[in-house]
Amino acid sequence: MSVNAAETPQQTSTPQKSGLISGLPWVAIAVALALLPMIFTSNSMISTLNYLGTMAIFALSYNVLLGQTGLLSLGHGTFFGLGGFIATHAVLHMADAGWNFPLPLVPLIGAAGALVLGFFGGWLASGRGGMPFAMITLGLAELVYAAAALFPSIYGSEEGISMDRMDLGASFGMDYGPTLDIYVIVAVWFLICAALLYFFSKTPLGLLANSVRDNAERVEFIGFSSKRVRMLAYAIAAAIAGVAGSLAALNFEIMTVNELGAATSTLVLLMTYIGGTKHFFGPVLGAIVIGLMKIWLSDISSAWMMYFGLLFIFVVMVQPAGLAGILMSGVTLMRSGTFKMQAPLLALIGLTGLATLVGIIVLTELAYRAGLDAGLGPQMTVLWLPLNATSVLSWGFGFVLVAGGVLTMRPLLDRLDTLRHSLGKGEMA
Amino acid sequence: MTNALEIKDLRKSFGPVEIIRGVNLDLRKGERHALIGPNGAGKSTLFHLISGRITPTSGQILFDGKNIAGHPPAEIVRAGLSRSFQITNIFPQMTVTENLRCAVLWKLGHRYTLLRPTSSLKDVAAECERLLTELGLTHRAHDTADSLTYPEQRALELGLAVASGANTLLLDEPMAGMSHSETDAALQLIMKVTEGKTLLMVEHDMGVIFEMADRISVLVYGEIIATGTPEEIRANPAVQEAYLGASEEDAA
Numbered sequence: 001m002s003v004n005a006a007e008t009p010q011q012t013s014t015p016q017k018s019g020l021i022s023g024l025p026w027v028a029i030a031v032a033l034a035l036l037p038m039i040f041t042s043n044s045m046i047s048t049l050n051y052l053g054t055m056a057i058f059a060l061s062y063n064v065l066l067g068q069t070g071l072l073s074l075g076h077g078t079f080f081g082l083g084g085f086i087a088t089h090a091v092l093h094m095a096d097a098g099w100n101f102p103l104p105l106v107p108l109i110g111a112a113g114a115l116v117l118g119f120f121g122g123w124l125a126s127g128r129g130g131m132p133f134a135m136i137t138l139g140l141a142e143l144v145y146a147a148a149a150l151f152p153s154i155y156g157s158e159e160g161i162s163m164d165r166m167d168l169g170a171s172f173g174m175d176y177g178p179t180l181d182i183y184v185i186v187a188v189w190f191l192i193c194a195a196l197l198y199f200f201s202k203t204p205l206g207l208l209a210n211s212v213r214d215n216a217e218r219v220e221f222i223g224f225s226s227k228r229v230r231m232l233a234y235a236i237a238a239a240i241a242g243v244a245g246s247l248a249a250l251n252f253e254i255m256t257v258n259e260l261g262a263a264t265s266t267l268v269l270l271m272t273y274i275g276g277t278k279h280f281f282g283p284v285l286g287a288i289v290i291g292l293m294k295i296w297l298s299d300i301s302s303a304w305m306m307y308f309g310l311l312f313i314f315v316v317m318v319q320p321a322g323l324a325g326i327l328m329s330g331v332t333l334m335r336s337g338t339f340k341m342q343a344p345l346l347a348l349i350g351l352t353g354l355a356t357l358v359g360i361i362v363l364t365e366l367a368y369r370a371g372l373d374a375g376l377g378p379q380m381t382v383l384w385l386p387l388n389a390t391s392v393l394s395w396g397f398g399f400v401l402v403a404g405g406v407l408t409m410r411p412l413l414d415r416l417d418t419l420r421h422s423l424g425k426g427e428m429a
Numbered sequence: 430m431t432n433a434l435e436i437k438d439l440r441k442s443f444g445p446v447e448i449i450r451g452v453n454l455d456l457r458k459g460e461r462h463a464l465i466g467p468n469g470a471g472k473s474t475l476f477h478l479i480s481g482r483i484t485p486t487s488g489q490i491l492f493d494g495k496n497i498a499g500h501p502p503a504e505i506v507r508a509g510l511s512r513s514f515q516i517t518n519i520f521p522q523m524t525v526t527e528n529l530r531c532a533v534l535w536k537l538g539h540r541y542t543l544l545r546p547t548s549s550l551k552d553v554a555a556e557c558e559r560l561l562t563e564l565g566l567t568h569r570a571h572d573t574a575d576s577l578t579y580p581e582q583r584a585l586e587l588g589l590a591v592a593s594g595a596n597t598l599l600l601d602e603p604m605a606g607m608s609h610s611e612t613d614a615a616l617q618l619i620m621k622v623t624e625g626k627t628l629l630m631v632e633h634d635m636g637v638i639f640e641m642a643d644r645i646s647v648l649v650y651g652e653i654i655a656t657g658t659p660e661e662i663r664a665n666p667a668v669q670e671a672y673l674g675a676s677e678e679d680a681a
Contacts, residue, residue: 204530205542207534219531223593224541
């Protein structure tokens with residue numbers, strides 16, 4: 001899916017493309033979604049895909065606020081969680097009543113509930129943007145989280161509320177026992193939500209959301225209310241987050257109050273930002289990368305949270321356009337025709353970057369082994385390298401890689417700058 | 430003679446300090462009215478009061494006979510009174526076309542719609558096309574606003590005010606920071622796009638003012654000390670003492 005991100009036009013609209021060409025990336029995404037379960041056939045792989053798809057929808061919904069309207073919400077997890085709880089209770093009640101409601105449509109209920117709550121929350125939070133908005137959304141999220149403890153019948157106690165997705169019976173030729181059935185639901189909802197949000201970004205309201213992001217005060221002087229735009233964006237983002245939460249509920253068949261807590265809100269912020277807020281599919285990329293880190297890296301290394309933080313800092317400091325920004329500049333480079341001339345330098349820079357990365361990993365793993373995991377003994381293997389947490393040699397190796405990588409990268413970056421400068425001049429002449 | 434705008438005994442205090450001290454001002458329909466005055470006289474504050482950015486302490490602002498004092502800016506724009514800003518106030522990350530699209534949406538009745546893509550709205554496209562031509566920005570239509578040159582940004586700033594379809598425009602130093610040749614071009618542009626509209630404009634360049642204004646009002650320390658034709662203002666001893674002498678020194 002990451003390839004598709006590069007093909008999609010940027011949000012700040014490039015000149016209009018014809019309908020046929022702009023439809024191509026969507027067909028490619030649909031084909032990719034259909035092929036994925038044929039490549040990754042194991043149950044756990046499909047379960048991972050379900051999680052990634054759910055998070056991708058969640059991150060896309062968050063970017064309506066962060067990227068398109070310029071609003072930093074610190075409580076978006078609330079609507080993910082509430083959507084999930086609404087969906088869970090909907091399934092439980094409808095199963096009790098003996099209704100044969102089609103399971104794939106349950107996210108509609110979660111979305112509707114989140115939409116209503118989103119309007120209410122938006123009405124409270126949208127008076128101003130910036131800091132007041134962030135603080136109010138944080139406060140509302142904490143309020144909901146705290147209130148959850150008061151209603152164990154709704155939110156369950158510590159073990160949460162569980163349900164059986166097969167209780168609603170079969171529909172559309174599926175009985176929803178196998179994970180693959182859930183994959184079909186997630187994939188279709190991903191296409192629907194992505195298409196809806198992409199469409200939204202092209203409507204007058206989407207345009208006004210961008211104008212609120214750019215200059216909320218001026219919006220008032222061209223006849224619109226910034227507050228109204230924020231509130232509508234907030235409600236729309238909430239509804240789509242409700243879809244994501246419902247899908248999570250169907251996938252895991254359990255919802256706990258943690259799903260609507262601060263950790264969920266933080267996770268979606270990181271996914272969206274790391275993926276890139278300026279490109280429509282950036283958040284999808286972020287959801288995939290962070291989601292995989294969460295699932296796979298946490299199996300391999302107890303330091304996975306550390307890498308997570310390092311990646312976030314790297315993006316904030318070096319590449320604010322996010323992973324999508326890196327991809328896009330790569331595409332621009334390929335098209336510029338000067339790639340061949342830059343390639344040797346870029347390869348060298350890549351090597352120094354790789355050395356630095358390996359060094360950081362070595363040091364991080366050594367530090368964890370020396371500290372938190374000291375009980376496992378000093379001997380360890382990191383990236384096929386035999387290391388010892390008590391050996392000066394191992395630590396020195398890590399330091400040399402990091403220092404050497406960083407020190408050689410600097411002059412190389414300068415030379416790349418000079419090269420690009422002269423290439424730019426050549427183009428103009 | 431009907432008035433587009435009537436300001437009656439308008440006052441604004443910030444804490445104990447009264448900045449606007451009983452302003453009375455009439456704007457006749459279709460006239461080009463210049464507002465001049467030394468720095469700190471309250472010209473921008475007066476604009477903020479009329480356009481709804483800040484709320485007056487007391488007094489009335491009658492626009493087409495209705496009191497708009499203290500109304501929110503969006504409501505005032507919808508009623509037909511829009512403004513430009515002294516410091517360029519556009520949508521920097523959006524393209525020039527997108528800037529103008531936002532500004533024409535309300536008057537064309539599209540409001541907050543999310544049922545159709547903006548690009549399919551033919552009336553929006555036609556109106557933006559017309560505005561781009563009028564502003565001389567057609568060749569920059571797909572560039573982001575922050576990549577424009579300063580005069581181009583000022584033209585877009587003016588364009589946003591005009592695009593809202595208002596029949597009365599408040600322009601706050603539209604030529605501030607421009608060179609002589611740029612000022613001439615900007616003045617011609619303003620005369621062109623505001624044709625048939627009522628105009629109230631703050632400006633420091635006396636040459637510009639005497640060339641374009643039907644009437645001039647002089648604001649000094651929060652009060653209008655004189656209103657009249659350029660000839661009357663030039664001949665007014667109080668104005669000469671309070672303002673014109675000082676400004677020539679400023680300009681020197």
